[in-house]
Amino acid sequence: MKSVAIIGTAGIPAAYGGFETLAENLTKKLSNKLNFTVFCSSKIYDTKIKNHNNSKLRYIRLNPNGIQSILYDAISIFKSIDKDVLLILGVSGCMTLPLIKILKRRPKIITNIDGLEWKREKWGKYAKIFLKISERFACKYSDTIIADNKKIQNYVLQEYNKKATLIEYGGDHASSVSPELTNYEKPYAFSVCRIEPENNIDIMLKAFSKTNHKLMVVGNWENSKYGRELLLKYKSKKNISLLSPIYDEKRLNALRSNCSIYLHGHSAGGTNPSLVEAMWLGLPVLAFDISYNRYTTNNQALYFKNHQDLEKLLQGTSKTSFDKIARAMKATAKKRYRWDLIADKYLSIFED
Structure with missing residues (x-):
């Protein structure tokens, strides 16, 4: 061999x-x-x-x-x-x-x-x-x-x-986990990423701060000035939960697999593994509008370029539409990932 x-x-x-x-x-x-x-x-x-x-x-x-x-x-x-x-x-x-x-x-x-x-x-x-x-x-x-x-x-x-x-x-290593491990009341939107400007966390937080929708973000907030400033600005918002990195895969999958919306703000790189995993879990995806993300999601997710776009999507998209997107994400993942x-x-x- x-x-x-x-x-x-x-x-x-x-x-x-x-x-x-x-x-x-x-x-x-x-x-x-x-x-x-x-x-x-x-x-x-x-x-x-x-x-x-x-x-x-x-x-x-x-x-x-x-x-x-x-x-x-x-x-x-x-x-x-x-x-x-x-x-x-x-x-x-x-x-x-x-x-x-x-x-x-x-x-x-x-x-x-x-x-x-x-x-x-x-x-x-x-x-x-x-x-x-x-x-x-x-x-x-x-x-x-x-x-x-x-x-x-x-x-x-x-x-x-x-x-x-x-x-x-x-992405088929990602698995759904019972919601009992989350300790969070549904529905909530979810994102996990490094807290860096290129992942557009500021856009997500600003959009959600203007709505009543719940948002949970897992990331390394203390590793940069950018992250610390966002943590200080938004940690008091009742509808926003900013969590430190979670290395327990079962707990992370529980939070992710039970969310109602998966947010993907990455604007650099190619096919991002966390996005592929979310698609395999059959989650409705809202992604930053860049060619990499459109290709990965087969142009079937919803996309935003700024906080105004994201706020409109949150306020104007029906559950039926989100369910349709979730099915499309799962179908693409089964075929390609x-x-x-x-x-x-x-x-x-x-x-x-």
Whole structure:
């Protein structure tokens, strides 16, 4: 069997994150056909098991996020040069790829470039320059580029004259949970995300503050000035609940699966895993109006560009319409966002 190293995640068992969930499900579905090694951060996992999903785990003593992610990914890449295939998730370590390409015996390099990371507002000028260069190196030196959204696929073709393979995410690991775990009275709208300007939390909060509709948002409010200011401004609103990050998957799924509306404010990136999961749960979706989100939802959700749009949708959309949207989201998810389908697409690339 071919040997495959998965690089660029915090690790497995998956605790959080789209790439971690991808690694979890690829190893679960394909470990009978491929020999996987997954690189994990010892900063994340207190208990360091050696195997999971019949796959080998190797630990790097660095943080997988932030500035340390560059070295974390680079070390993982150099420790994997004896493998047949490198699956690199994200572009942080891709400045090393020219060195890998000159080796006499080199692995096949497959890179999922994620969204357009260099465009995110949270990065400063020099970080954006570095990420853009890393993206360029990923597209130039990888044997295969994976795009998780049609718009990303088009971007790679236009920007680098290279054809990317479109593979999205699965959502069928998300499960409905009994409402008894929520301790919240229905109906309520729900969103879970990093509290960053590009996720348009301010638009959501402003819109709901002008209505009687209940809103619950789960996120890392204390991690930025933006988040702290929003928390201070809206925490006293009776119809708005601002919750700290929830790492108990069962409790998070209980809150999410029992909401009456799922709000998705992301304006950067490609196919967002949390949106795919919400669609699989059959939730009516209100999404920020950007091409990525329209493609992911098959243009069948409702969309807003500002707080006025969102307020009008909340006040003017009937339950019958929301129910119709929920059914459309579920149908699209069943057709496009199944892990068996996603795993088969990755397998065809690994074995090519």
